[in-house]
Amino acid sequence: MKSIQFIVNGKECTVLCPPAKTLLDVLREDLGLTASKECCGKGECGSCSVLIDNEVVCSCLVLAGQAENQVITTCEGVGLSPNLDVIQESFIAEGATQCGYCTPGIIVSAKAFLDGIDHVPSVGEIKTALGGNLCRCTGYTKIIKAVQTAASQKISEPETIR
């Protein structure tokens, strides 16, 4: 067991856990942040996506000891009701979720992607950016639409974005 510190969603946290425990398990079990989901556990599906220093990674393959002192953002950190991020609002408006299991990972990936660009992305760009996130309900059309909607809203009303 080791005492490990992180900054999760803007808050400093200290967790006592084995250093080889995955960051995903720490987030879910020790910190109660259950938006990030375990699905494949091998980095193939993206359901566990979180941001470390604003870069999207699979938290199921990051060991807790490796994330020490890192700045981590989960889907809860992107936005929680009633203060949802424009991306989350767009997912609701476009109905871009079915069972919802992949949604938190996709929102985190979309957040990193849209923060890095300043235009409304093409379908091809979105497919590349979200290539690591699988949706087995296959609602991709609406997901892609939601990302485009979020991008155009971010550009038209930048002052309202947190």
Next chain:
Amino acid sequence: MLVSEIDMITPSSLSECLMQLSKEGRIHRLIAGGTDAAVRMKEGKWRPEIWINIKNLNELRYIQESEDCIYIGPLTTHKDIIYSPLLQRKADVLVDAAREVGATQMQNMGTIGGNIGTASPAGDTLPALYVLGARLELTSLSTKRIIPIEEFILGPGRTVLKENEMITKILIKSQKPNEIGIFQKLGPRKAQSISIVNVAISLTLDQDLKCREGKIAFGSVAPTIIRARKCESMLSLGTINDELIRNIAKIAWKEVMPISDGRATATYRRDMASALLERGLYRLIRRWDNQ
């Protein structure tokens, strides 16, 4: 050994890391991006007593140029490679290959040193490194040696790396203005797939598409990456035209030696190696013409 029993050490410098690696009487293993190491730990294949975590050892994360050589730190991520203006200009085939690794998450996490150390026959950056004439600096507490990547990889997952050594530098030759490369991959889907076959091509061209030298390396068609020497010798025969490309593709069918596995049959791999090489050469010529 249970996952919960594995300890972790995070060295703050390369020298401290080399000292940790030299310690005997315990089982330790390096972990960088973790995209392979963490999966193997979960599968029960890799359960060291101690992980030596080098994920944030930033002194090994760099891309530099000196004269006609480019030095890449082993902890450089695939994303770093994709966005490097230097590599885009002078190692286009490596940038191409890094783009084909997994998807965004894997490109952010995975490192080039990890891709080499894992020594998978399907590793996407490896054929590119073969055609760029990559050499690796292997360092231990008391030794340092530089060897070509062909001599580093012995078989699937097997390398000449000693217990106390680590990859500390990757050296490649900068491409000259008349050199151009391309990487082609066949996988079950565009993102996030393991290569069924991949190929890296690098050509040195004169006026009128006369090829002075060509290098071709195939992945996933043998226990290690292989250079297609017969195809390469055909490339230097003269001007690259449709007939030459078709003939080279036919020779490639004979030159690769794939196996059947869960991803594809040997025959399919042969056919696809041939097709990918043909397509790659056509695309490369088009890219050259558009420059």
